[in-house]
Amino acid sequence: MIQVNVKLFASFRIGRFDREIREYPQATTVADVVKELGIPEGEIGILLLNSVHVDLKRQLVDKDVLAIFPLVGGG
Amino acid sequence: MKEFDHEQLKVFLAEHAQGDLLSWANELKLMNLFGLSCNSADELIMTSGFLPSRYQRNRHMISTEQQYQLLKSQVAVVGCGGLGGYVIEELARLGVGRLMVIDSDVFEEHNLNRQLLATIDNLGTSKVDAAVKRVKQINPAVQVDPRQIAVGLGNGVELLAGMDVVVDAIDNINGRLDLEQICHQIEVPLVYGAIAGWFGQVGCIKPGQRILQKLYANWTAGKGIESSFGNPSFTPAVAASLQSAEVCKVLLGHGGLLEERILSVDLLHMQFDDIPVQ
Numbered sequence: 001m002i003q004v005n006v007k008l009f010a011s012f013r014i015g016r017f018d019r020e021i022r023e024y025p026q027a028t029t030v031a032d033v034v035k036e037l038g039i040p041e042g043e044i045g046i047l048l049l050n051s052v053h054v055d056l057k058r059q060l061v062d063k064d065v066l067a068i069f070p071l072v073g074g075g
Numbered sequence: 076m077k078e079f080d081h082e083q084l085k086v087f088l089a090e091h092a093q094g095d096l097l098s099w100a101n102e103l104k105l106m107n108l109f110g111l112s113c114n115s116a117d118e119l120i121m122t123s124g125f126l127p128s129r130y131q132r133n134r135h136m137i138s139t140e141q142q143y144q145l146l147k148s149q150v151a152v153v154g155c156g157g158l159g160g161y162v163i164e165e166l167a168r169l170g171v172g173r174l175m176v177i178d179s180d181v182f183e184e185h186n187l188n189r190q191l192l193a194t195i196d197n198l199g200t201s202k203v204d205a206a207v208k209r210v211k212q213i214n215p216a217v218q219v220d221p222r223q224i225a226v227g228l229g230n231g232v233e234l235l236a237g238m239d240v241v242v243d244a245i246d247n248i249n250g251r252l253d254l255e256q257i258c259h260q261i262e263v264p265l266v267y268g269a270i271a272g273w274f275g276q277v278g279c280i281k282p283g284q285r286i287l288q289k290l291y292a293n294w295t296a297g298k299g300i301e302s303s304f305g306n307p308s309f310t311p312a313v314a315a316s317l318q319s320a321e322v323c324k325v326l327l328g329h330g331g332l333l334e335e336r337i338l339s340v341d342l343l344h345m346q347f348d349d350i351p352v353q
Contacts (some may be wrong), residue, residue: 055293069339072274075154
């Protein structure tokens with residue numbers, strides 16, 4: 001198992017959490033985490049892994065910090 | 076500005092200024108006496124070491140030299156809705172001398188809950204015309220160039236080249252990505268802002284950084300969460316004020332900017348997060 005520090009922002013916090021250290025099996029991807037949290041992929045804006053932008057296919061390793069933001073587009 | 080006697084100007088200022096401040100009533104006299112626009116009058120007053128009294132509460136953070144620098148600056152505000160209305164208001168009051176305001180839309184009833192320029196009386200009329208009228212009422216020195224068009228890759232370079240700063244007050248992601256590409260091409264800083272419900276994001280993108288391309292890399296089509304949350308009155312005001320502060324600092328080359336990072340604003344949980352984007 002790996003431990004990932006997951007940080008959620010804006011609307012993704014509602015009914016979930018702000019930040020949590022969560023355990024996942026080896027070779028878990030960002031997409032797996034998003035799915036497990038029940039976040040619709042179409043609502044995803046920024047995905048930052050250790051402050052660097054990544055896509056959903058990226059595999060996570062132990063002690064990663066993953067930040068997930070919703071898509072914000074209004075003006 | 077017609078030719079005039081600098082000696083006569085000096086005498087006028089010495090007689091009418093209180094300390095180094097010139098009241099609006101006396102600036103009007105000056106404009107009539109010398110046949111000047113308000114913008115030219117502001118310029119002459121400031122280059123003579125005086126300050127129009129309208130700006131007196133700026134002065135402990137902005138010197139007369141910096142106020143003059145703002146007067147000589149030009150900023151394009153792309154979008155005159157939720158964000159744009161407040162940005163235009165704040166930049167005009169700040170004293171930015173030239174504003175190009177761009178929006179193809181007219182006001183609709185659903186704009187009234189948050190768009191500063193929308194009123195019951197101007198429903199159905201152009202947003203850029205409302206911007207011109209508003210700025211004239213609050214700071215007649217500001218020259219507003221209204222463009223009732225949409226900005227895209229086809230016209231953006233020509234339209235925005237030569238600006239000191241471009242402000243993103245657009246309401247859709249595709250337009251934002253185009254705007255970043257245009258600003259990258261013409262090498263003009265872009266002050267980014269986006270809102271949805273209780274939430275917002277703000278950043279300052281210098282040419283070459285292409286932050287939005289990274290931020291919206293997972294986007295394929297459609298709107299963000301604003302389509303389900305809508306937008307209340309206060310979120311655009313907060314995000315637009317943060318954007319205006321960034322514009323002020325870019326124009327004056329002063330302070331620290333939201334560069335290679337974005338500020339994520341969450342007014343529901345009242346949390347501000349500074350997110351590095353590399």
